[in-house]
Amino acid sequence: MIKSKFSIKDLENLSGIKAHTIRIWEKRYGLLTPDRTDTNIRTYDLEALQKILNISYLRNAGIKISAIAELSSEDIEIQVRNFAERNNKNDHAIQELKLAMVNFDQQMFQRIYQSSLDEFGFSGVFYNLFVPFLEELGYLWQSKTINLAHEHFISHLIKQKVLINLEKLQYQKPHNQEQVYILFLPENEMHDLGLLFLNYELLKKGCNTIYLGASMMLESLPFFKNKEAKPTFITYITVQPTEKQLPSFLKQFDKKVSNGDDVELWVLGHLAQKIKDKDLKPNQLVFRGISDVIGKIPDLVIKA
Template sequence: MNNHKKSFSIRDLENLSGIKAHTIRIWEKRYNLLSPERTRTNIRSYSVTSLQKLLNVTLLYNGGYKISKIAKIPEKNIPLLVREIIADSKSKNHSISAFKLAMINFDQSLFTKTYNGLLTDRSFGEIFRDIFIPLLKELGMLWQTDTISAAHEHFISCLIKQKIVINTEKLQHIEPVNKDKIFVPFLPENEIHDIGLLYLNYEIVLRGYKSIYLGQTVPMENLVDTMKYFDNLHFVSYLTVVPTKDKINGYIKDFATMTKGYTNPNLWLLGRQTQHIVEKTLPDFVKIFTSMDQVIERL
């Protein structure tokens, strides 16, 4: 069954394009750029094709084209002009718009072309922090408001994950040079949101540390095995959904019990759920970070 979203409200179009609903209505009336269907109560409803066209028009408009000129361009030529702009422009806003267009169209080649264009004058780390993080935050809000479907979010998230993994793999053939710490990035059991953790793993490896990446949904008892082989382990976890508010302090207490016989335990935590941690009861070996940048600075 195809569960992709097939119709969009004018508010959806505003959220995705950044163009105010009032302006969209003017463009419809004055330039006939979009032709929405209407419900019995006269509420506008837009197809995927209309959304795609608006995103293309927005890219041209933000690229310096006047809306009156865009309205005169043959419809089949608009995507070609958009790709030219994407190829020539390295701006943050253009790139985010291009990635959103790639997401809506499930267009991997557009994603890759936009990404490769950014690589000409940015490092991967700069692309992730300056482009991907704002994009992911925006897409999270769009998904929560039902503007985009889960399929769209998964598509773009998986492409970003691929880039993190590829760039991490390029570094992994180099022997670690920093021996004072060994990192164990992991997510607690039932936590599957791993983009942040994947990127932290990239930064760890980039800085010459050994990383034992365990990934998603790791039962706590499985962490014991790593402690049998290495001293001075630093466990790192990104808590987005679990442990839940009522369980997170118990989780840390259980972790302290598990590592009681270990010489030098360290647990670094960040993510939304850390706001529920009672810091005055924290063991000394637990460090809470409010942002990814804080963790990177500590490495």
């Protein structure tokens, strides 16, 4: 079911404007006119959500709230479009993605995606639009502003775009067949968007990759050590293993996969940043993001 009523906390979480500030603006400027429940609790409709997202965008662009308050809803939308054309389109596109998600609107998602793709190319869309949006998505889900259906809906649409672009590259012959990158997610880890995009970036740069996907058991990985190409294993940790389980995961990889050989493990993802230096073996590296991984591979660095 499409979410059509929002609390003031929902508006805060989606727009980044504090609830007490929204209340002040309602009283001082009449910017929003909420409905009230029988217990006098504010509720807002989709139109109010869109308006507060637009106001947030203009505020971030440096427009004073007193000036915004003098504009009609239609004029606010015009100002947002004008600023987006001249300045940071990404911020506006992220706000629109939120609306597409809340409305389960596939056509709106496609319009936003295509507009960004035409300007930035797919890598630009992922880094500049999808990555910051997905970072906000996690918070919106944790704060219960959206539910699991919203997260699955928008994540599936983004994943579709990654797969479409990935297919264009995955059958090309790699430039270097002496090195292979084995991409996998740990057991019980299912969040594969980041790893899929990393596979896309590696293939685009001519790397030899093998993508194994979600929930791989470590016992299956030593197989790749006995091939002609030297393997580097890359994993992306979002949920599993948990922070407490990370030292054990690294120790198990060293025991079951490396087993005394000089085999590297590269680790990315939100939980990867929780790894302590003392728990890392010399052949285990933590990266802050995908661009750092690309920079680690000398023959992939694009020269100006």
